[in-house]
Amino acid sequence: MLRASAACEAAGIPSSSLVSTGFVEQAKATRMGLGFPDLPWATLVGHPAVQAVDELRDNVSRVTVPGIIENLTGCIARGDAAADEPRPREIVFRGGWSALNQHFIDKEWSDGLPIVPPTHDRIAAFLAHTVHHADEVIGVLLPDSRAATVWNVAVNGVMAGCRPEYMPVLVALAQAMADPRYGVEHSGNTPGGETLIILNGPAIPKLGFNCTQGVMRDGFQANTTVGRFWRLYLRNVAGFLPHKTDKATFGNTWRVAIAENEEAVRAIGWRTLGEDQGFASGDNTVTIARYTGGGMASSMSGSTPQELLAYLADGLVKQTFWQVMFSVGTGYGMLRPLALITPIIAQTIAAAGWSKEDVKRFLFEHARLPAWEFERLLRDWTHKPIWNLAGEVRAGNIPAVYAESDDPDRLVPIVWAPEHFMIVVTGDPLRTSGYMFGHNGQLGFPVTKKVAL
Template sequence: MTMVCSGFLTQGRMTAKGLEMPGLPFTVHPGHVNVVKDEKLREHARGKMLEQVIEGLTVQPAEAAVVTEPAQRDIIFEGSFDEVQEHFLQHEWSEGLPVTPPTLARVEAFLKYTDRSPEEIVGTLLPGNREATIWNIAVNGVMSGCRPEYMPVLIAIVEAMADPVFGVEHLGHTPGTETLIIVNGPIVKELGFNFTQAALRPGFQANTSIGRFWRMFMRNVAGFLPHKTDKGCFGGNFRIVLAENEDAAADMGWEPLSVDLGFRRGENVVTITSCTEATQAIEVGAPTAEEILRNIEARMADNHLFIQFFFRGDRTRPTIVLTPAVVKVLTDAGYTKSMVRQHFYENAQLWVANLSGMIVQRFYRGIEAGNRPEQIGTSNELTRYIRMVGHPDDILVVVSGDPDRDHVMICAQNGFIGQPVSRKVQLPASWQPPRKPA
């Protein structure tokens, strides 16, 4: 028996079906419990909700209908381009933008860029409980407007998505977490990723179409559908892929993110991480590196880094994207990347009294449970500062964006949802970097 608020009933039923419990009974609270007084909550619980509990535990649910899905090479529709668009919209296989029809010829073109079998299962994804395969990666890559040569990157993304550490099944939650995809290695230049000015702006095919692929695959294979399994209160669009400016980082003596995460320099790597809140530290430039760091840290504290999960004892891993102009000032002053992370760890501190009432209650519970005393302390006193992450290495630092601007992007990672996961991009034996247009 599961208890839900009324706004989550459809999501609950579809999630239960994906977990192979299609007959799971529910008791439903009308509206959201956070905006109801305690006495009203008790009244609901003693009335209709109690009746639903008794019925759910004593009445056998009806048998669920068996649904079969088409095989890989089945032709599911034939028609004009416009008719294909309408068919896909009606079946919720499109997010509303035109798709490239995934004909067999187009899918086969993608499969030429991997040595892996089309039938290979990469993982099983909730809430839909569907298998992610090399074949349906190619299909959704076609639909998203990707080029065939992007296929190795798409496979690495899905491998990371399927890793239990990432926890893809949680991404339909209320905050509507989006995913930041970061690419490292020679493939950044080989596939034409933008990694300088407008690094996260649409307009570059690799960054844009691969970002769209993430959301398309989440929809069509994992099974996240708005108003159904995806209950993001506001949600967001797909994120453009972020490519690191490794040349700029190397010029200033910094290793790329992929090396920080355990890979060798020169390896092609994809990293995914949740980004629930994103903000910019605008014009952080100052005469000294210390002032620049303080300016960034002030905005990190404003961002809160989704700190309620830190109070629960979960690990939070924010991503800080620095432009080359900012890194140049820091490295000229002798700062290594580890020194920058240490500075952020020690000085990006939150004034506890700024938290909302419910999060203050979670703070109190975290103190009572003894969670992370080195960072949040042991006192219930609210008029004090606390650290926002558990260790300097919890902060991901990436160099990208306009080389001549002093802006910084801050992405708050969501604690137990979407921990950073990286995968090496496996290129086919016959890989040749695509020729750039004349």
């Protein structure tokens, strides 16, 4: 609501946001980033979703309504002044390694792990690996409305332990983060989804990214440090701080960056993820998307595509429950579930003459829910005002496949179209496994950027 209130205030219209008790610290930080340090709100005591009607009515009438009236008719209290922050090339600390790390922790510039000191000479080494000027502005990131620059990309890359030659990948990631389609402003939302970075192109072997066994495990410098860079950049530039603007209920740690096994993909004649996203064969790309969780199908067995893909269809449905609201409800057609499959699975499927497009069509037909369950998830479990599938089809809001009959047991897809499934070939070449992710919809929509080595 604060973003809507800021728009009203900018237009000269008085406003009063509603903020529940658990989000007060986030509201304080967000209004600073929006450039409205005095933006008022009225407090909703506790959490409305777990209060009885009488309790909620009492809290609203006793606390919330008087706050709204005061905000719209009285004097607004001054907000906190913006905190001073260092200039781009300012030296912020002099001293030993241990003291420096403690200083960065105290300033909330660190993720709690030791960081590499971002000295001028180390930053210069990163800048030497990009054609972009150090002061070039890549974009402006919410919630702090701070500029993403090539300079602060290099600073956080040093801190994360990256090698200087990763700099083009880091710049592309900052460009992706700043892309409005991705929705960086939602990085601290309740589900605590974490971004997965997927690489394609010749940069994978050139820079030493692992794309085989243990691809999601830390222990490989390129994969590990690039993944860590993402979370540091969210913290230090976008401004997502735990207990403040990052309000993930449980949260997850950062994910290591993964790479597609392009040698295996070429051998079976499939397209890479980068090509699926509209780039040319041989382009170096990074794709980002935010996922709320994932699960593995271990030791998949079968000699036909149908036998093997049944595991993926089942797993994708199990990882997609409340997230159906990104297909119908909060979003329309914005769900992009992801399946990682090992090379031996892809080879077995391709040997039967199936393309990646055939795989996606199978998943579209088989990764489905009964219509009554889909509607229950929207209506009862996520309390969405939009939940009637047949009514949405009649209104022309969703595809006809959601109301091919009036049978409540009819099976409906979790996505609008086969191409909305994302498939990546990676992992142990000799294991028969898959890994399925539940997607966070438009609150972390897939975005791909070219890496300019």
